[in-house]
Amino acid sequence: MGQTQTQTEAANQPGQKKFLSGAQAIMQSLVEQGVDTIFGYPGGAIMPTYDALYDYQDRLKHILVRHEQGAGHAAQGYARMLNKAGVCMVTSGPGATNLITPIADAMLDSTPLVCIVGQVKGNLLGTDAFQECDLIGISMPVTKWNYQVLDANEIPEIMAKAFYIAETGRPGPVLIDITRTAQTDLMTVPFEYKPCTSIISYKPRVEPKAEHVEAAAKLINSAKRPYILAGHGILISGAEKELNDFVDKTGIPVATTLLGMSAMDADHPLYVGWPGMHGNYGANVLTNSCDVLIAIGMRFDDRITGDLSTYAKQAKVVHIEIDPSEVDKNVKADAPVVGDAKAALQALLPLVNKADHSEWRAEFKKYDDEEYEKITKKDLFHEGDKIKMGEAVNLLSNKTKGEAVVVTDVGQHQMITNRYYRFKKRNSIVTSGGAGTMGFALPAAFGAKVAVPEREVVAVIGDGGFQMTLQELGTIAQSGLPVKIIILNNNFLGMVRQWQQLFFENRYSFVELQNPDFITIAKGFGIAGHTVSDRAELSDSLDTLLNSDKPYLLEIVCEKEENVFPMVPAGGCVTSIRLE
Amino acid sequence: MLTNYTISIFTMNTVGLLNRITIIFTRRRVNIESLTVSETERKGVSRFTIVIKQENREFVEKLVRQIRKVTDVLAVFGYLDDEIVFNEIGLFKIATPLGGIPVDVKTINLDWNAKIVHFGLDYVVVEKNGSEEEIQEFYTYLKKWEILEYVKSGRVAVGKTEKGLVEFLPEEGNWEIV
Numbered sequence A: 001m002g003q004t005q006t007q008t009e010a011a012n013q014p015g016q017k018k019f020l021s022g023a024q025a026i027m028q029s030l031v032e033q034g035v036d037t038i039f040g041y042p043g044g045a046i047m048p049t050y051d052a053l054y055d056y057q058d059r060l061k062h063i064l065v066r067h068e069q070g071a072g073h074a075a076q077g078y079a080r081m082l083n084k085a086g087v088c089m090v091t092s093g094p095g096a097t098n099l100i101t102p103i104a105d106a107m108l109d110s111t112p113l114v115c116i117v118g119q120v121k122g123n124l125l126g127t128d129a130f131q132e133c134d135l136i137g138i139s140m141p142v143t144k145w146n147y148q149v150l151d152a153n154e155i156p157e158i159m160a161k162a163f164y165i166a167e168t169g170r171p172g173p174v175l176i177d178i179t180r181t182a183q184t185d186l187m188t189v190p191f192e193y194k195p196c197t198s199i200i201s202y203k204p205r206v207e208p209k210a211e212h213v214e215a216a217a218k219l220i221n222s223a224k225r226p227y228i229l230a231g232h233g234i235l236i237s238g239a240e241k242e243l244n245d246f247v248d249k250t251g252i253p254v255a256t257t258l259l260g261m262s263a264m265d266a267d268h269p270l271y272v273g274w275p276g277m278h279g280n281y282g283a284n285v286l287t288n289s290c291d292v293l294i295a296i297g298m299r300f301d302d303r304i305t306g307d308l309s310t311y312a313k314q315a316k317v318v319h320i321e322i323d324p325s326e327v328d329k330n331v332k333a334d335a336p337v338v339g340d341a342k343a344a345l346q347a348l349l350p351l352v353n354k355a356d357h358s359e360w361r362a363e364f365k366k367y368d369d370e371e372y373e374k375i376t377k378k379d380l381f382h383e384g385d386k387i388k389m390g391e392a393v394n395l396l397s398n399k400t401k402g403e404a405v406v407v408t409d410v411g412q413h414q415m416i417t418n419r420y421y422r423f424k425k426r427n428s429i430v431t432s433g434g435a436g437t438m439g440f441a442l443p444a445a446f447g448a449k450v451a452v453p454e455r456e457v458v459a460v461i462g463d464g465g466f467q468m469t470l471q472e473l474g475t476i477a478q479s480g481l482p483v484k485i486i487i488l489n490n491n492f493l494g495m496v497r498q499w500q501q502l503f504f505e506n507r508y509s510f511v512e513l514q515n516p517d518f519i520t521i522a523k524g525f526g527i528a529g530h531t532v533s534d535r536a537e538l539s540d541s542l543d544t545l546l547n548s549d550k551p552y553l554l555e556i557v558c559e560k561e562e563n564v565f566p567m568v569p570a571g572g573c574v575t576s577i578r579l580e
Numbered sequence B: 001m002l003t004n005y006t007i008s009i010f011t012m013n014t015v016g017l018l019n020r021i022t023i024i025f026t027r028r029r030v031n032i033e034s035l036t037v038s039e040t041e042r043k044g045v046s047r048f049t050i051v052i053k054q055e056n057r058e059f060v061e062k063l064v065r066q067i068r069k070v071t072d073v074l075a076v077f078g079y080l081d082d083e084i085v086f087n088e089i090g091l092f093k094i095a096t097p098l099g100g101i102p103v104d105v106k107t108i109n110l111d112w113n114a115k116i117v118h119f120g121l122d123y124v125v126v127e128k129n130g131s132e133e134e135i136q137e138f139y140t141y142l143k144k145w146e147i148l149e150y151v152k153s154g155r156v157a158v159g160k161t162e163k164g165l166v167e168f169l170p171e172e173g174n175w176e177i178v
Helices: A002-011 A022-033 A044-054 A068-082 A100-108 A135-142 A152-167 A180-184 A210-222 A232-237 A240-250 A281-288 A341-351 A358-380 A389-399 A412-420 A441-451 A463-479 A494-503 A518-524 A535-547 B017-027 B057-068 B105-111 B132-142
Strands: A037-040 A061-064 A086-090 A113-119 A145-149 A173-179 A226-230 A254-256 A292-296 A316-321 A335-338 A405-408 A429-431 A457-462 A484-489 A528-532 A552-557 B003-012 B034-039 B045-054 B073-079 B084-095 B114-119 B123-130 B147-152 B156-159
Touching: A022 A044, A022 A152, A022 A180, A037 A044, A037 A068, A037 A441, A044 A086, A044 A113, A044 A173, A044 A180, A061 A463, A068 A086, A068 A100, A068 A113, A068 A429, A068 A441, A068 A463, A100 A113, A100 A135, A100 A173, A113 A152, A113 A180, A135 A145, A135 A173, A135 B017, A145 A152, A152 A173, A152 A180, A173 A180, A210 A292, A210 A316, A210 A335, A210 A341, A226 A240, A232 A240, A232 A341, A240 A341, A281 A358, A292 A341, A316 A341, A358 A389, A358 A412, A389 A412, A389 A457, A389 A484, A389 A535, A405 A412, A405 A441, A412 A429, A412 A457, A412 A484, A412 A494, A429 A441, A441 A457, A441 A463, A457 A463, A463 A484, A463 A518, A484 A518, A484 A535, A518 A528, A518 A552, A528 A535, A535 A552, B003 B017, B003 B057, B003 B156, B017 B045, B017 B057, B045 B057, B057 B073, B073 B156, B084 B132, B105 B114, B123 B132, B132 B147
Parallel strands: A037 A061, A037 A086, A086 A113, A113 A173, A145 A173, A226 A254, A226 A292, A292 A316, A316 A335, A405 A429, A405 A457, A457 A484, A484 A552, A528 A552
Antiparallel strands: B003 B045, B003 B073, B034 B045, B084 B123, B084 B147, B084 B156, B114 B123
């Protein structure tokens, strides 16, 4: 701390030309980039920058998390809500390695992050110095771009580049490793921040090629049984309206992927649910009956396709995708359209014919009815003693009119929440999809609330995942933001238990938890809460949660051994889906 | 059947890029047969030449797209052997002790199209350019001497298309010739 101050003071002495220190340049870059929030945790190698932050508190809101992983997930929640980079700032060594899980998560789920990481002094690099760690090496496979700064003069340009790379094309995480020396050194040139608008070796295609759009339109117009899979790309590019216009004109049924949830009003007559391992019956089975499969802003993850050799083999595939490396990666596209989902849908709309497809749509209805009888009805109108996860989520959905931002962790409760929350408002789901990171929800929900304080943000978390990042209750309490937390407690690592029951002959290997008293824990952090285990009190309990103007934790004690259906066994064909 | 693929990657000259590129191969368990990096005729542009053996062309195409995705990569091409002119270089350090078999300079020059590039006190260094097979055959010929050291470079290759590199680089670049 002392060092920077002296240098700053030296720089500001009368007669001296004012040059910023590297640390000040980082702060000034963030301000000029339009950043308003930093999620971070200080420590040795980033202290000069925290010292500079002291003078920037009026322009940059810093949120002190309780663990660097929390900073990363909170920045993800923030980024997903606003479609702009979430910023986190941590120290070198363990501070930075703690950030690797959120970075990997953001890479798989295309979430823009700019991670500012302290590093030991330049002359100590490679000497195994205290808290030194090769973050460039470690983060390379899980970042869209990373860079080590040794020279304070580089900072404005590198910061601008970091935001440009993180936010454009297929968004992703960027890590900037800044040596302590680059933070404390004074720049030798005047600070100038020019936003980055182009990088010669990085040219994401936004506007699709006209001939590709025409080929896609031709295929779509020829289809008798077309089917749309809409993914995260719709939310990222803000193409919800374009998707709706396209669907209303073409009459094509739409399923949304886990990350694409809320791209369409769940009550839209053409919305048929979601495909994938725990997705809907018709949405899965009919993938193998459609004649043209139109994938928009999604990447045919194995949790959606199951066995690729039997997946949609009868269908011609239109694949609209901004990342060219995803085209033909898992599923061969007959009409690839590389470009931004919004731009592609805008270009397609005038070229596609008005159609109805009512007979084809009716097929989904048949499957829906069967699913309702065999699964949904039992989940929602259960008469046993214990509350089922489904009825709790359904009630939450009704009480929030489907308009809340729903943040889920990973596991059974995640699948159930996406089954039964009826999203009515765009960009309302934040969940860890590709990485499946337990512990994601609590910090991510907090980050989402910071981004959109005017919206109701509800975290739905399992008892297992909650215990991975529960220290962030401290962050939430300190901020005072009314994040609403629901723990669906079944005293099990439920999804693993379900697999052990179904595929490992009931051999329950280390899945039962002895849980703490969650309410006492919340109270310890200064957060109110209560437990509900009686169905008769569930509705009032949810009202208490939702009506609170402070953070609140509601623990719902659920049926212990409930299974999530439908289920496509891992690596199975989508038509091998099980309803029980 | 395994086929040779030569992947030419044009990149900005950035620290750590070699690592970022090789990760793409190791993650998919692709063995790199050879790798050469050099600066090109355009200032600041590096060229990687990577040779791999693969059965499946589609797999190589996917690999090429993954490489293209790296932020500092300008262009990538995957070539079959008949689409490129390529060469390797082998250096052989051969013992020539007193009383040993004399080195047949004429045969080495004329029959093998190789040359002696250094005469030591009791050894010579022979350089042979050519394909991997040609260098291998030459190695067999040299076995009648004691081979003290043998080293072979990776493949370098240029495409057989009419176009030069600059036509594949982004247009707005100021691609100054070195």
